[in-house]
Amino acid sequence: MIIDAHTHAFPDHIASIAIEKLENSSKTRAYLNGTTADLLRSMDRAGIEISVVACIATAPAQFNSILNWCQAIASPRIIPLPSVHPESQNAREEVRKIGEAGFVGLKLHAEFQSFYLDEERMYPIYEEAMNNGLLILFHCGYDISFPDSDRSSPDRLAQVHRDFPQLPIIASHLGGWRQWDRVLHHLVGKDIYLDTSYTIGYIDQDSLRTILTYHPPNRILFGTDSPWKDQEEEIRLINSLDISSAFKARILGQNAKELFRVKN
Ligand SMILES: [Zn+2]
Numbered sequence: 001m002i003i004d005a006h007t008h009a010f011p012d013h014i015a016s017i018a019i020e021k022l023e024n025s026s027k028t029r030a031y032l033n034g035t036t037a038d039l040l041r042s043m044d045r046a047g048i049e050i051s052v053v054a055c056i057a058t059a060p061a062q063f064n065s066i067l068n069w070c071q072a073i074a075s076p077r078i079i080p081l082p083s084v085h086p087e088s089q090n091a092r093e094e095v096r097k098i099g100e101a102g103f104v105g106l107k108l109h110a111e112f113q114s115f116y117l118d119e120e121r122m123y124p125i126y127e128e129a130m131n132n133g134l135l136i137l138f139h140c141g142y143d144i145s146f147p148d149s150d151r152s153s154p155d156r157l158a159q160v161h162r163d164f165p166q167l168p169i170i171a172s173h174l175g176g177w178r179q180w181d182r183v184l185h186h187l188v189g190k191d192i193y194l195d196t197s198y199t200i201g202y203i204d205q206d207s208l209r210t211i212l213t214y215h216p217p218n219r220i221l222f223g224t225d226s227p228w229k230d231q232e233e234e235i236r237l238i239n240s241l242d243i244s245s246a247f248k249a250r251i252l253g254q255n256a257k258e259l260f261r262v263k264n
Pocket residue numbers: 006007008197225
């Protein structure tokens with residue numbers, strides 16, 4: 001079973017606007033039109049059983065509409081991650097609602113939500129997620145739309161992990177896009193999930209080899225960042241890695257199956 005632990009999609013009525021806006025800010029072309037229907041077609045082409053769809057609330061008021069949409073798209077093939085905004089007056093309560101609604105976790109993005117991973121303002125959200133058994137998927141490292149910002153660096157994430165060791169964390173982009181040296185120094189070997197989204201093909205071979213050798217093999221997840229990468233091509237890249245087929249199977253699905261508590 002192949003599980004893509006990091007994708008994005010949008011409600012049908014805003015998908016084309018959202019994609020166009022993000023294409024302009026990132027100067028990157030999307031492979032899909034941003035709808036869940038197109039994501040499912042891509043999954044079928046690539047042989048992907050399940051995709052995790054990560055949402056980002058860019059304003060506090062978006063919480064309810066994102067939660068409702070996540071409930072609407074949840075299915076045996078789509079695992080949505082809702083989002084809360086750090087400036088929300090009800091952030092703790094909203095995290096609890098995410099848990100009560102049966103989701104496995106939430107997504108936070110330091111750039112689009114203007115926070116630093118390790119700032120104290122965020123700690124009630126982390127604590128509430130941890131207490132409710134929810135995981136947090138963090139954008140990590142530089143973002144292509146915010147090339148100089150250091151809000152979500154590996155050292156900041158390591159601090160969060162030290163302060164909330166029981167909080168399940170997925171650090172996207174193998175822990176820190178284009179901050180690989182700091183990933184090696186601060187994250188490798190820790191009890192933190194690293195996803196491969198938007199990474200293979202950017203990371204240097206030495207850093208990649210070090211991560212694959214020294215990070216726990218059950219803490220690496222296949223992710224694509226679709227629609228910003230092609231799912232089929234990203235599977236090919238994982239399969240081309242010089243690691244055992246058992247390890248590839250762990251990365252491509254087994255680890256996510258365990259983390260997201262997928263049955264059968
Ligand atoms: Zn992403």
